[in-house]
Structure formats: C-alpha cells, structure tokens
Amino acid sequence: MALAIVLVLMVVGSVVFHFWSPWWLTPLASNWGAMDDTIMITFWVTGFVFIAVNLFIAYCVVKFRHSPGRKSAYEPENNKLESWLTILTAIGVFVMLAPGLVVYTDFIRVPKDAVIIEAVGQQWQWSYRYPGKDGALGKADNRHVTFENPLGIDPDDPWGEDDVVVVGAPAHIELDQPIKFNLRSKDVLHDFYVPQFRAKMDLVPGLVSYFWMTPTVAGTYEVMCAELCGVGHYNMRSSIVVDKKADYRKWLSKQTTFAQSQGREALGGDPVERGLLLTQQNGCIACHSLDGRSGVGPTWKGMYGSTGTLTDGTTTVADDAYLVESITNPGAKIREGYAPLMAAYPFSEDDLEAILAYFITLSE
Numbered sequence: 001m002a003l004a005i006v007l008v009l010m011v012v013g014s015v016v017f018h019f020w021s022p023w024w025l026t027p028l029a030s031n032w033g034a035m036d037d038t039i040m041i042t043f044w045v046t047g048f049v050f051i052a053v054n055l056f057i058a059y060c061v062v063k064f065r066h067s068p069g070r071k072s073a074y075e076p077e078n079n080k081l082e083s084w085l086t087i088l089t090a091i092g093v094f095v096m097l098a099p100g101l102v103v104y105t106d107f108i109r110v111p112k113d114a115v116i117i118e119a120v121g122q123q124w125q126w127s128y129r130y131p132g133k134d135g136a137l138g139k140a141d142n143r144h145v146t147f148e149n150p151l152g153i154d155p156d157d158p159w160g161e162d163d164v165v166v167v168g169a170p171a172h173i174e175l176d177q178p179i180k181f182n183l184r185s186k187d188v189l190h191d192f193y194v195p196q197f198r199a200k201m202d203l204v205p206g207l208v209s210y211f212w213m214t215p216t217v218a219g220t221y222e223v224m225c226a227e228l229c230g231v232g233h234y235n236m237r238s239s240i241v242v243d244k245k246a247d248y249r250k251w252l253s254k255q256t257t258f259a260q261s262q263g264r265e266a267l268g269g270d271p272v273e274r275g276l277l278l279t280q281q282n283g284c285i286a287c288h289s290l291d292g293r294s295g296v297g298p299t300w301k302g303m304y305g306s307t308g309t310l311t312d313g314t315t316t317v318a319d320d321a322y323l324v325e326s327i328t329n330p331g332a333k334i335r336e337g338y339a340p341l342m343a344a345y346p347f348s349e350d351d352l353e354a355i356l357a358y359f360i361t362l363s364e
Contacts, residue, residue, distance in 0.1 A: 001065070004058040011054050018047065034106060035198050038099040045092050110212045114178035117171070119223075120151050121183070121190035121203045124232035124287065124296070126223055127151060128171040132162025132257055142186055142205075147282060147347075152186070153258050161259040164252065168280035170239035171223070173215055174248040180212045191227035194240060200226055215242040231341060232287055232296040275358025278351055287342070290362065297342060298335050304356075304363040309336040323359060324352055 116137055118129040129151055131137050138153055138160015145152040150167055153160045173179050183192050185203035193200035201211045225236035243251060261277075279285055287296035298308070303318050311334045316322055325332055330342035347355065 001062065004061040007054045007058040007061070011051050014050070015047075018043070034099070034103045038103050041099055042096050045096050049092065107211055110180045110210070111178045114180040114212050115174070116180045116182060117173065118151075118182040118184060119171070119192050119203075120186060121192065121225065121229075121236070122186040123188065123230050124225070124236035125168050125285070126171075126192075126225075126236070126238035127168060128166040129153070130164035130166070130252065130255070132164060134159060134162055137182070138163050138258070140184070145186060147278075148262055149258075150282070151258075155262070161257065163258045164255045165258050165261055166255060167277075168285050170220070170241050172241045172243050172248055172251045175215055175218050175242050175244050177245075178212060178214045180210055183209045183211075188229050189227045190225050190229050190236070193224045193226035194221055195224070196221045202227060218242045218244060231339070235287065235295050271354040271357040272361055274351075274354035275356070278347070278355055279358065282345060297338055300359065300362050302363050304359045306363075310334060311336055320356055323356060327352065327355070 116131060118137060118140075120127045120129065127150065129137060129140070136159050138157040140152045140154060140160070142152045144154055149155065151165060153163060153165075181192065181199075181201075183201055183203045184207075185205045188205065190203040191200055192203060197213050197215070199211055199213050201209050203209060220239050220241050223238040223240055225233060227233075229236065241251075285300075289295045289299045290301055292299050292301045304323070306318050307315055308318060309315050316333060322333065326342075327345050327347060329344060331340050334340050
C-alpha cells in the first residue's frame with residue numbers, strides 16, 4: 001500500500017511541477033513557435049504514458065496485493081491487449097516524430113531577406129565572418145588558413161576582401177533580422193548551440209552546414225559547443241549579442257575587414273594591439289582565460305612576473321624568457337596542475353615582443 005501511495009504522489013507532484021515550473025520556454029526567436037509546439041506535443045504524449053503507467057502500477061499493487069487464499073492466474077498471451085498496445089504505441093511515436101519533419105523543413109528553409117553570417121569552430125574557440133558592403137561572403141577553405149588568415153578566406157577572391165572578420169570575440173546580430181548561420185569547422189566535429197534560440201547544428205570538417213533564426217529579444221546569449229571535441233570542449237564558449245539596428249550598425253562599422261587584417265602593418269603600430277590580435281587569431285584565449293579563471297592552461301591575468309610551481313617541484317618566475325620558451329617550446333616547463341597539451345607556435349621575434357607587451361597589460 002505504501003508503494004502505491006508513493007507512486008500516486010510522484011504522479012501528482014510531476015503534474016503540478018509541470019504547470020507551475022518557472023522553466024517555460026522563452027520567445028527569443030520568432031520562427032521557433034513550431035519547435036516549441038513540437039516539444040509540448042512530446043511532453044503531452046510522454047506525460048500521458050508516464051501518468052497511465054504509474055497509476056496502473058499503483059492500481060495493480062493494491063488490487064493484486066498478496067492475501068491468504070488468493071491464487072495467481074496464468075495467462076501467457078493476450079492478443080487483444082498486445083494489438084491495442086502496438087497500435088497506441090505506433091500512434092504515439094507518429095504524433096511525436098511527424099511534427100519534427102515539419103519543423104526541420106522550416107529550420108533549413110531560409111528567407112530571402114536573411115543576412116548570412118559564418119560561424120567557424122576550432123579547438124577551442126568560435127570565430128565569425130560577416131559580409132562586407134558587397135553583401136556576400138567570399139570563398140574560404142581550410143587550405144588557406146595561416147597565422148594572418150585564421151579563417152582561411154581565399155586571398156584571390158575579390159568578394160572576400162571586404163568580409164568582416166571577428167576572431168575569438170562575441171558575435172553581434174541585428175534584432176528582428178532573419179539570420180542564416182553558415183557553419184564551418186577548421187579541425188574536428190563541433191556543434192553550434194545557443195540554448196535560448198533552440199538552435200543547434202553540427203559542424204563537420206569539409207562541409208558547410210547551416211540553419212536560420214530571427215532574434216526577437218535584445219540581450220547577450222551564450223554560444224556553446226554541444227559536440228565533444230577534445231579536452232578543452234567544456235571551455236569552448238562564446239557569446240551572441242542581439243543589438244537594435246543602430247547599435248548593430250555602429251558595432252559593425254568598427255570591425256576589421258579581411259583586407260585590413262592582412263600584413264604586419266594591418267595588425268596595428270601599437271605592440272599591445274598587435275599582441276591582442278595575434279593571441280585572438282591563433283586561438284590562445286580558448287585555453288587561457290583573461291579573468292583569472294582556470295582553463296585548459298593557466299590564466300593570463302596576473303601571470304607576467306608571477307612565481308609558479310612546475311610539475312617537477314621547482315619554481316619559476318614568468319618573465320620574458322619563460323613566456324617566450326612557453327610559447328615556442330611549451331613542453332619544456334609545465335605549470336603544476338596542467339597537462340602538456342599546448343603545441344609550439346613559431347612566432348617571429350616581432351610577434352613575440354608584441355605578445356609580451358600584451359601580457360604586461362594583463363598584470364597591471
């Protein structure tokens with residue numbers, strides 16, 4: 001009897017929590033009403049089964065509880081019951097799956113007025129590319145990826161010269177403007193996922209996948225990788241800022257185009273600015289935080305001039321020589337608590353000086 005009471009209370013509590021839950025879906029993307037409806041259909045179907053099964057179990061516990069003189073009835077088959085269960089199960093599965101086909105069709109049917117933005121994943125960082133004044137993205141291929149061209153934009157394609165490049169920084173999109181996200185990976189499988197938009201899609205090396213959405217509420221939303229992509233997977237995060245039209249245009253006008261990013265002069269005469277851009281372009285901040293948080297590698301905040309313990313028990317000061325060695329030969333001296341995962345970066349002397357100048361600003 002106690003088990004039957006527990007089962008009934010569990011059912012009642014689940015139903016009450018469903019209707020009083022604060023975790024209802026938020027309308028942050030106008031075209032995903034159908035997706036929300038599909039989720040609710042799944043809730044109703046599975047919820048009905050959950051309630052029916054548990055109440056039936058509670059009924060059986062009471063109805064067929066042990067009592068003196070009662071004998072079990074042997075009934076190995078019940079064709080009528082099995083037929084009804086098969087039919088009802090098939091109907092339930094169809095009701096849950098069929099709407100998904102309609103939603104997915106809408107998921108990839110891009111409106112003609114959608115703005116194309118490319119999101120590029122790499123271990124473990126998100127970067128973005130926007131069309132310039134010509135309104136079109138240039139060709140890109142991973143074979144063109146270099147230190148100066150981290151997104152692999154084809155340097156011989158004139159359509160790519162005015163493309164806006166945002167590496168290792170938050171993306172911005174315009175409020176109430178349909179957006180088509182082209183998704184590309186530089187290395188392994190990734191998955192572009194913005195939970196509040198109910199939008200996610202895999203990035204497969206060698207392919208360009210896509211989806212579209214229309215943001216309807218201004219704000220900042222987190223971008224995550226939803227496909228295990230290595231030891232730094234948990235740290236592969238970015239942000240999307242939904243701006244009003246004027247704010248979006250202002251932000252976009254301040255960004256660097258592909259043509260401007262090419263060449264040493266384009267990286268800026270200020271060594272600190274050059275150092276910042278170099279670390280962004282090469283994915284350094286994907287593993288090293290700038291705010292003191294621990295990541296795949298040590299945080300850069302306050303690192304310059306600090307004393308740290310190495311894996312062999314010795315201590316060292318993070319001076320110029322140590323930092324240069326850690327960049328060009330990262331396996332030589334490993335900080336305690338971190339794995340030897342970093343690859344060597346063959347920066348030029350000028351690039352290393354710029355990176356060190358940037359390091360110093362993080363310790364001020």
